[in-house]
Amino acid sequence: MASISDFASDYTSYIAATFVVFLFVFRLYSTERADIAKIPLIDGSSTSQNPLAYYLGVVRFLVDANEIVLHAYNANPTSGIVRIPRLFGWHYLIWGEQHVREIASAPEHVLGFNAATAEELQTKWTVGRQITDDAWHANTVRGSLTRNLSRCFPEVRDEIVLAFDEILGKQLDGTEWKAFRIQEMTMQIVARTSNRLFVGVPLCRVPEWIQMNIDYTINAFVRAQIISLLPEFTKPIIAPLISSKNRSLRHALRFLLPVLKERLESELVQGKERPDRPNDLISWLLDYAPDYERDEKAIALRILAVNASAIHTSSTARLAALTMALFDLAAYPEHIGPMREEVERVIASEGWTRAALKQMHKLDSFLRESLRLGVVVMARRVMRPEGFTFSDGTSIPQGAIMSVPSYAIQINPASFADPMKFDGFRFSRARDSESDHQC
Incomplete structure (x- = not known):
């Protein structure tokens, strides 16, 4: 039998x-x-x-x-x-x-x-x-997030420092070398830093919330590869069975439901102009949300979608840049001293601001070189x-x-001199040379 x-x-x-x-x-x-x-x-x-x-x-x-x-x-x-x-x-x-x-x-x-x-x-x-057919949340990212980035920069910087201290500090005792899974570590840091802007403190520091967003992003990408193999006419039947969206949304609501209920009620009672209104993604989404999506489930799904965009390695350069930069720092430590000197000099003059980052030409060059061979x-x-x-x-x-x-x-020699060589200051030298010619 x-x-x-x-x-x-x-x-x-x-x-x-x-x-x-x-x-x-x-x-x-x-x-x-x-x-x-x-x-x-x-x-x-x-x-x-x-x-x-x-x-x-x-x-x-x-x-x-x-x-x-x-x-x-x-x-x-x-x-x-x-x-x-x-x-x-x-x-x-x-x-x-x-x-x-x-x-x-x-x-x-x-x-x-x-x-x-x-x-x-x-x-x-x-x-x-509902996300793809009515992407109103994109206006939030292009508008409110971009406008508020400079204003929120000190909070983001503090979260980056704290995240590095906590994630690395758990494994470093100062006595010996330790091995790290760089991509896992950078996903944690990117997710946590992003969520400082998205949902604020304390939720951005809840490990289960951060891990849920990372798992959702990875699952969405892996399952997308499977769904992409299906003939188009079969997707309405088979794809919902493969997708983890509904399960992830139920999981996200365990964290978000109390927060979103309170925020929606405050919007109704006190309006948008109250002095203690948080300056985060939830508030920005409520600024743009149409009446038919001003509920906890709809807002939670948009937060999941924005999180996936922030964490996903193929649609954003941040995670790839951080991962590759850490590898390249380990492989080419001679760049550390000049970059550290530049950062300390600029911060002493400008402080930790978004404008200060634009003056860190060596740091910018190093990151661009790390990403050059995509x-x-x-x-x-x-x-x-x-x-x-x-x-x-x-x-x-x-x-x-x-x-x-x-x-x-x-890697074409017509594009760059010695293209297969890692040269962290390739682009900053070109910028300095261009400035000299202009003078």
Whole structure:
């Protein structure tokens, strides 16, 4: 008699086999538009409709993406547009000064950065339709958060210092070297510092709240990769079963419900002008929230979404910058002295302010050098029905995702002298040289 585990194994195999057959049939009957067929594949192979050749290309790129991108770029480093095979369509890789300028200058409704991010994170399912279809909270981030950053900078700085002391202090006793998982540590610090602005003290210091936001972000990203493998017509049925959004929201409300109830009641009774109104994300969201979303559950979901954006490694540079900078500080300690001298000098003159950070040219240069060798940047989704046509006549269809191969460009000797060498003050020297010429 077959066991339940045997049945489950057979059922899983059946589903997997059905999915593979579906992919082959889907590719077999897919037709390529003539303008798309003219764009070469990234590995230079045939654009044949042969499903086996197509999906072998998908696997090759997953296994050896960096080498394939470098080979395509080096074949014509001046300018290029190539296609990368994905399960259900093409990704487009673009480079060349003119092409990049056209991408950068295109408005959001033509080439959408937010839409490309939503595609990567499958936000419709992992974060919620109400977030993607009615992103009013974006005005809060662009408006209130940006306006209040200088005003809130001392609080953020204090939280950074306290977070480093507590997170590192738990493991350092001053007697020996310790090993750290840098990415885990930086996620904790970024999440805690961000939440000083988002929900304030004391909630930003509650370990369970911080860990819940980190777990939600990681789960959303991992599950988005799974959902992205599904055919579009199956997502309304299957994606909600995969997404952790509802469970995470219930968990978040355990922390947020008392806070949000009190804040909403205070808004009704005392209004927005009360002198003790907290200057944080909750208040800023209430400034913009439409009447149909002025409730605890809706505001909590927006806070989760903003937290995910702040913590997620692919959509923000902060976490990557901090992680890579710490690695590079350990690898190239000769940069520490000059940067420390610059920071101490600027702080003695300006204090801990946002304006002071702009005067730390060596520190800025070191961070830029740490991030210089990213793989791809400038992801955009084509928004208009007629697609997007470059000045050379190459047309990319609506819905397609395009990006720029940053790593290949950055290691090109035409872009930088000795590009594979880490030079922490590369950009500050260039700035100083430019200033000297202007004088």
